[in-house]
Amino acid sequence: MEKTFAYIGKKVLLFLSEAGKLASLFGQIIRLSFQKPFDGKMVLQQMILIGNKSFGVVTITSISTGMILALQTGTALERKISGAANMLGGVVSLALTRELAPVLIGLVMAGKIGSAIAAEIGTMEVTEQVDALKTMAANPVKYLGVPRFLAAILMLPVLTIYADVLGTFGGLVVSLNTFEGTSAGFLESLTSYLLTGDVYKGLFKTVFFGAIIAVVGCQRGFETEGGAEGVGKATTSSVVISSMLILVTDYILTAFLW
């Protein structure tokens, strides 16, 4: 019994310690974001990197999500309602903009960008490049963390808008080809149900998701020890922790926003 309590206690303390480190790094990044010098060039470089690396995967994810959503919803609706194809515009666009696009893109980016951040900074940590920054009076969090954080919170909404549009298009394709709907019907349904607020609230979530991905990736990277094995562990744990936090944050934000 005592061993069980000790085990639970150890896990709780570990969780609180990790949560504290994340919160502390987040605070540092926010503070340093407002401190000179401002390196716009680095932020832009990171934004281009994120965009370039993500374009293909976001395209495939969003089109297929829109198509699958339309297929599943259309099939279910047609059991009870004839002409359900003309409801698909509203259903697909609402589900995508409010939930699916922000969360799926967030999870995909946690895997693609979060892992890359953890791997890059982790490798720098184990090869003493982070120490070298300190010896040259450069704050590693300012130099490495801030540009990646700003790039992530700026690019995730952009990628999500792109996903919203492509996903909706995917839904339209299925509506027309599988359920013999019409473009006019799809569009009418879309404009009837979808509010501008739905889109903005969905994008608002992605700012938080981008922050989570960047902060977790940086924290895992800076904590890396033990050579290549350590970098591998940091990369994996970055994806897992980011994904869990994105899902929990999504619930909290959804409850708050709608």
Added chain:
Amino acid sequence: MDSLDLEIPEKQTLVIIGRSGCGKSVLLKHIIGIIKPDSGKVLINGQDISGLGEREMNKIRIKMGMLFQGAALFDSLTVEENVGFALSRFSKKTPAEIKKTVKEKLALVGLENVEDKKPSELSGGMKKRVGLARAIAMDPEIMLYDEPTTGLDPIMSDVINELIANLQSKLKMTSVVVTHDMKSAYRIADRIAVMYEGKILEEGTPEQIQGTKSAVVKQFITGSSVGPIQVLG
């Protein structure tokens, strides 16, 4: 480290020798303030740096340079960007002046026409030399070298030793070199300190160290497996 007391003479080269894992690199990191001591002080020019915040510590670090064991070049930057890193952040030089200074520093370490290369395109010896050029870019008063010849072939090791000796005579810096390469130590040292079990066991000129009566120091400098220093397992 355990109650380590060490005084480093100004404008001279002190070489710290000791077994692998005895804390030599950790000592260097204490000197440059990356690691804070649990107790005791680190004094640079009479100022205790052990309690300083990052901002104050950075003002001191600008006057120091460090060559890391693996050179620690920034992978995503070119050689020019690496060597010019501190110059672009802290000097008032124009980009053209920085470019000129980078060229001069690379020439000092015997490198030409490598400015556009990335670290991955360089050999081990070239990386060390670029790391050295980067460390001296801001004309530091204090230079720290962490195992400068480790991993290099004997010829390149001698090249690095010559570079360190030449830089010392040209720039008159206070230099601290951590190594277990005795040939290197005898070549470049004004004084040698032997680190053992967290303390400085003996300190003196290279001749004094070579003539030591300590069995531990003798075993280390002769590289013998027989003696009071036991290698377990």
